[in-house]
Amino acid sequence: MKDLVVIGQGYVGLPLSQAAAKAGFKVTGLEVNQDVVDGLNSGSSHVEDISENDLRIMLENGYQATTDNSVIQEADVIVICVPTPLGDAGRPDLFAVEAATEAIAQHLVKKSLVVLESTTYPGTTEEILKPAFEENGRQLDEDFFLAFSPERIDPGNKIYRLENTPKVVGGASSKSGDLAVEFYSQFIEEVVKVKGTKEAETAKLLENTYRHINIGLVNEMAKFSHELDIDIWEVIKAAKTKPFGFQAFYPGPGVGGHCIPIDPSYLNYSVRKALGHPFRFVDLAEDINNSMPNYVVQRIQDLLNEHQKSLKGAKVLLLGVSYKANISDQRHSPAIPVGQGLADKGAELSYHDANVAKWQLNGEELESVAGLDEAVQSADIVILLQAHREYDLHDIGKKAKLFFDTRGATDSDEAYVL
Incomplete structure (x- = not known):
């Protein structure tokens, strides 16, 4: 041994x-x-x-x-x-x-x-x-x-x-x-x-930089697709039918976790340190991905305005505050800047996450709502940030006054999608 x-x-x-x-x-x-x-x-x-x-x-x-x-x-x-x-x-x-x-x-x-x-x-x-x-x-x-x-x-x-x-x-x-x-x-x-060691070190950075840049690409496409009245989720669904030359990535409210928000910055740092100039792909992807929480907040505000409701004072329910579905890990979760942006504009926030009993936001500790159905029906708008397996999204879409899906996970006709 x-x-x-x-x-x-x-x-x-x-x-x-x-x-x-x-x-x-x-x-x-x-x-x-x-x-x-x-x-x-x-x-x-x-x-x-x-x-x-x-x-x-x-x-x-x-x-x-x-x-x-x-x-x-x-x-x-x-x-x-x-x-x-x-x-x-x-x-x-x-x-x-x-x-x-x-x-x-x-x-x-x-x-x-x-x-x-x-x-x-x-x-x-x-x-x-x-x-x-x-x-x-x-x-x-x-x-x-x-x-x-x-x-x-x-x-x-x-x-x-x-x-x-x-x-x-x-x-x-x-x-x-x-x-x-x-x-x-x-x-x-x-x-x-x-x-050698440098090749092994760089391989990890390449893996997550590749993801970071491609997520940035589809996030940017999601923004202009909305303006052009194009369903980006249908576009991706169609594109991934090609059996070669394409890998599907999906837009969302921002990037989170222990790798994607951090690893590309290591590579960018190394390039700047050694060569004196930035890794421009990383800078651009970072700008786009970091803009997504504010974009989600703006979409929520616009959606409420269209229904004669101000974001200030609106009851907003967030579904899923971890950085990925079906886990409790909250490191760099996009739920944090989304929640902060909504709170800064005067929204009354609540959240539900079966994996996260308590959530820290703006120095305040929130508790996951006990009754999901009641919370959905009483909220002015429900925002899906993580599609945890326990969510019946079709049912939530039917019961919510307004339902905004940042993950393209629902088939409900009543839902608005990113």
Whole structure:
């Protein structure tokens, strides 16, 4: 049995810990948050994709969580899965990565394989991690091994999970890359080795920049299609019948989550830093996608005006405040700027989300309405922001005074769509 330390026990680190423990590794989850550690060790999971039963099995297989960095000394493999949010002016905030790197450098005594999974800009692995580990005379491929492997966790996805999603790895050397492939191959069905760490780092950014730009394209088309009286949803439905050369993307109230609003900015930062000019596609897509919450607010105001109702004082019910359907994760959810925009114009806001019992907006804590039918019928307008599976959209469309669907998810003739 090999010892594995996974630094960071969030939506990436905990599923990785689960898969490795199931494959026979002795797994220790290293966390800075003592409350998270206490919860995990007592069998309480804070990650939706890991059930209490999953965690119980992990604990039975020897998994434990800790805040003690000294566990690094016994590790054969160390994987860094810490958050990398955006800092000021779009600059990546690598505080957590740097702290993890420092902890490893202080406690690295075995010839361990270190893998960074946290999303970052190209060059991070070799510019930050490698020099830190080479202090005190240590040498790559003699005293430690180093690789980068981008996380591809899709929260709530029941089809593609960690084990059956191809895993990209790039080593700081060929030997390091081979060891990373060997490690991940023990619990992931397909592992793809690329040339080096920069290529692996950039692959993750390309994946989400591709999505970001194409979502920006259809969002822009949704705006002018409305003005030209064209049904953009029917257009996309028709276009995707082509069996080659087209992939369907859909407009919405904005982009959210842990990847699309952030990853393209890493790539843009890297281009600006190295070449002195912006990645213009990213800038344009960001402008368009960031404009969508305000566009939704304006559409709501126009729709109410057409029905002789002011937005100020109107009872507005939001359906779904998470960043994607059927999960509770609210990171960068477009519901926040949409809600703020409506509140700033004087709307009386309420929301419903079976996955989110309490929601923070403008410093105020709101509670999900208890009776959905009653809330729908009493609202001046109902806005669908996430098409959670429990919503009977045809029924909601019939009962609502006005129903605005930002997801093109309803077949109700009474609904207005983005």
